[in-house]
């Protein structure tokens with residue numbers, strides 16, 4: 001009886017997590033073409049028709065793992081066990097969105113991601129273009145203190161640089177390797193060079209959860225090395241709510257803090273267009289300086305400066321989230337920055353049911369009611385395609401994201417890395 005009750009309780013909680021997390025069709029992403037209704041199929045083809053599938057790059061896909069001894073990936077203990085109800089709840093919603101179980105190996109998540117990616121573009125168009133889209137699989141360094149030591153207790157998720165690289169080497173048709181290096185590390189520049197020598201170009205930062213102040217003078221030597229090696233920092237901007245188990249300092253998400261890197265000539269991609277949260281206007285004098293301004297406005301202010309042309313970019317990952325969607329009209333209307341936007345999904349985030357709502361996008365007047373229904377149909381088969389399709393369909397007073405956003409940016413080429421991989425050409 002006790003075991004019956006336990007399994008009933010487990011099943012009931014799974015249903016709840018699936019409600020918040022993922023709720024995917026058992027048929028799987030490989031059956032999307034024949035299983036969608038005729039109208040949804042037409043929309044699915046339409047969003048890929050004018051894109052070169054072989055040049056689609058998702059600049060923002062999270063690698064996730066927990067098998068520290070085997071793969072080096074690390075999750076904060078409060079996400080896996082213990083009494084922190086909020087963190088455990090979040091972790092379970094993420095597991096459901098990722099379509100994996102608590103005890104699955106780290107490969108299970110990769111297999112799911114590969115299935116979504118390989119079955120993303122319609123096969124006919126993959127054949128036409130000679131390839132399908134690729135994903136930058138993000139590494140994530142530990143939080144570090146100002147003396148340069150890693151602090152696992154303040155870290156929510158750690159994905160080693162070697163893990164991202166190995167994943168990409170083994171699955172090079174889908175993944176592009178990245179690195180994540182905390183600039184306070186004593187070996188930061190050495191590690192940067194090691195990654196650069198392997199052909200890695202993208203450096204992921206999540207300052208809010210890494211105890212990393214991008215405006216600190218401690219970053220300067222790192223910034224100079226990034227510029228000299230022509231690498232690119234993809235830095236989270238705006239508030240952070242997902243990775244908060246270790247530590248979180250949202251003032252580090254202020255886009256203005258990245259001026260220090262830009263003024264030293266570094267290339268920066270501001271993740272999420274800083275679409276969540278408000279920040280101090282650090283450029284103003286008092287009393288304006290104490291006023292809080294939406295991050296997205298600060299992002300556009302910086303992107304509008306001629307001196308940052310060719311250096312500053314932004315990704316549109318997570319911008320359709322329920323807490324961020326209210327800023328979509330601003331981003332869609334700012335056509336003068338569209339040539340510097342790149343596509344990102346922030347997967348697994350768009351696979352969380354409660355994070356994105358087509359109903360909300362319809363209420364905001366950004367998609368039609370009909371398309372909202374068809375996009376929901378696509379979501380159940382492939383949340384990665386859903387994210388792509390929604391962003392292709394968004395429209396506000398005639399403003400849309402141009403097709404160039406969804407393809408590799410000529411100034412942010414990431415696909416040459418295999419030239420440097422051992423034994424590859």
Ligand SMILES: [Zn+2]
Nearest residue numbers: 060062271346
């Ligand atoms: Zn992210």
